[in-house]
Amino acid sequence: MSVADLPKVELHLHHEGAAPPAFVRQLAHEKKVDLTGVFDDQGNYKFTDFVNFLRTYEAATAVLQTPEDFGRLTSAVLEECAANGVVYVESFLSPEFCGCGDLAAWREYLHAIQEAADRAETTHGITLRGVVTCIRHEGPEIAKRTALCAAETAGDWVVGFGMGGDEGKGHQGDFAYSFDMAREAGLKLTTHAGEFGGPESVWEAIRDLNVERIGHGVRAIEDPKLVQEIVARDITLEVCPGSNVVLGLYKDFAAHPIQKLRAAGVKVTVSTDDPPFFGTTMRREYDMLAAAHGWDAEVFAEINQTAARAAFCDEDTRATILKRLEAA
Template identity: 70%
Template structure:
């Protein structure tokens, strides 16, 4: 093995911290196909002939995503899903992972039903920590294209179940619909309940969307946020305020936000002093893993192990977890 390949292998084996994954979006295609067969649901249009998820572009991706989730119908389904995604993440060296979970997919926003689904996800998290050594937390998310009123039900579910596992609140969905400020009520409710805040912004809309997320919703982290790179003043503001960007390069390239890895602004943002993190978003949809993300970043930007370790530490410090858990993660990153 050459010196370079040994160095690259060491990078790929580093312990990793992931802050931006979608619970349902991390479902392996084979898992979803298996559930569809069990429940006799026709999802043939969801998959390509090779078994991968079939879509081109962001809005078709959202449609396929939501179609795939229709087979996730019971708390037990979500427990099985949780074990599958946590085992896969752990196999890629992830020692801590946060996932976005939506009550819209877990009981339709009813708090009582949500509690049952949540209990199943907590069981999966506990078993995965015991069996795979991975620690996980959940961030309740409202869905932007479902509108502000529906978002209030997600915020209520989050506020009613804040605790050891549910530690944050955020928003996903179609960024091109509505405005961040439309969801201020829900974010205020979550903040008052003690939840940490993040929101998807600046994946498709420009820098102003990131600025509005910070100003109107008061988030401390921004999902994606990469379009901020187009506004030098905003880049300086992000660096000065310590706003953390949950960046998912493989997702951005797969969906066409950037034509290739060399065009991606993550390295520029990092060099400008912005706190960047690395995640997979919806890994099987975008044919990626955390090892793949590390491999592409190392090959594209020449990042070495020290850079990746610094990013993992920054991710741990930005994690929505208690201080004891954070220190435990940081200790593992030092070994």
């Protein structure tokens, strides 16, 4: 068995960002939505830098307008994940994309997503859980509305709360109210930091939000004291190497600091972020990491064990996933 064939746990996947281009084009055709400028001549998503990526992302996801659309999206995303050997995935979902933050509408969208997830678990053997995510560049007040949606639907399926978006807007601590609300509802916490925000954004995430996981977090490597703090606090990083390379943080997989972080004792996991935007899959991430860092099946087994233990799911689900990993 090659490393790419191993069963995988993915903790950092944006639900809308995982939409296959063909799926988006089909929805756009059905709804007569103009997507000029979203795709290149080969039919792939087109962008030049991170800010432009966010604009392309928002334009592409404008075709997702109803609970049925999100149900269809969920089926398409999980079929692709399962084809890449993923057995458990946590996906970032924003109520702002699902009913504009209205709680009643969010429940309808969530129901459609869960129904599709249940079908995929039966058909493909893949388990999905949701992490409700506020959007940083939309500001703290809208984040409070998102946190309320998360708190009101927290349970066995909605298992976490986090934040994505433009790290250049505001500070982590601006969103402390929302994270406190989610924590009080029993949700586990993660936030994007240490990607474009640098080490200081990771310090803010730790100090001001007290999160259990950090999305990306790779620029922590620039601050040895921060690396020590991450290890001491037992924080897990949701690392997305292919995304980091495409967006220009590192020139290639060999230059990526994931192995240095791991060697320093940091708990690292591997995910795809927004896979079709970055031309990647979980199988490709594994192949590229194996080639760049010499990782073998034993290392990837350790990475997946780490991811399963850092997952926000209930203990029964975690035990089931761990058994599947161990069986392989």
